Amino acid sequence: MQLRPIEKRDNAAVAQLIRHSLEKEDLAIEGTAYFDPYLDDLAGYYQATPRSAYFVVEDNQMIIGAGGFAPVSEETAELQKLYVHEAYRGKGIASLLLRRIFQEAQKEGFIKLYLESSQVLKQALKVYEHFGFTALEAPMSFGNSHDAMDVWMLKDL
Numbered sequence: 001m002q003l004r005p006i007e008k009r010d011n012a013a014v015a016q017l018i019r020h021s022l023e024k025e026d027l028a029i030e031g032t033a034y035f036d037p038y039l040d041d042l043a044g045y046y047q048a049t050p051r052s053a054y055f056v057v058e059d060n061q062m063i064i065g066a067g068g069f070a071p072v073s074e075e076t077a078e079l080q081k082l083y084v085h086e087a088y089r090g091k092g093i094a095s096l097l098l099r100r101i102f103q104e105a106q107k108e109g110f111i112k113l114y115l116e117s118s119q120v121l122k123q124a125l126k127v128y129e130h131f132g133f134t135a136l137e138a139p140m141s142f143g144n145s146h147d148a149m150d151v152w153m154l155k156d157l
Contacts, residue, residue, distance in 0.1 A: 003096055006054045006066065008043045013063040014056060015039045021083045025120050031148030032118075033081050042081070046070070051077070051108040055100055057084075057093050065093040069105050072114060072140070076154075077105045079115040082124070094127050102131075106157050113157055114140055116149035128153055 006014065022034045029035075038045040046054040046068055054068030067082030079101060084093045105113055116139060117124060133153035140152065 001057060001059045001064075003055055003057050003100055006043045006046060006056050006068070008041075010056050010063055010066075011041055011043050014042055014066045017063055017066060017085060018081055018083050021086070024086065025118070027118060027120060027148070029148050036081075042066075042068075051110075053101070053104045053108075054081070055097060057096060059088070064088045065097055067094075067097040067101060069101050069110075069113065071108075071110070075110060076112040076114050076140070077108070077110040079113050082115075089123065094124070095131075098127070098131055102157055111157055113155045115153050117151040117153070118149055119151055121151075125151060128155075131155065 018033055018039060019028065022028045022032055027034065033039060042054055046052050049070050052068065052070035055066065056063050057065035065084040065088065068080050069077040070080055072078045082094065082097060102113065115128065115133065117128070133155040136152040136154055138152065140154070
């Protein structure tokens with residue numbers, strides 16, 4: 001198993017992982033990552049966005065997890081598009097990604113990490129709580145909100 005930065009060759013597999021995951025949870029709807037205009041070129045998006053990073057976990061040449069962050073303010077980054085293949089959930093893949101994301105976000109000078117999620121994603125919410133994210137009553141206003149999401153969390157890095 002290898003954790004590494006996303007590369008252009010990973011774009012299709014990562015987009016498929018994200019779309020499939022959202023379809024399985026009936027979240028293939030407007031206002032989610034499913035319709036993100038950059039979803040089919042995440043490598044290009046994150047390479048072109050200062051103070052951001054996106055990672056994949058590869059096992060036997062298959063992308064089994066992915067996630068990253070990008071700035072939403074000078075001191076806050078947003079955890080973005082963290083997904084784990086359903087056959088690999090509960091095996092520490094999300095934890096591996098989160099630890100790397102925390103480390104890299106701190107290197108970029110961020111002191112907080114924000115996320116938007118859904119009540120439907122109960123397993124993911126448990127992971128976020130385990131890693132110290134706390135619930136907010138409303139989304140932070142950065143202008144890029146996924147308006148279909150109904151859970152907002154923040155963590156001090």
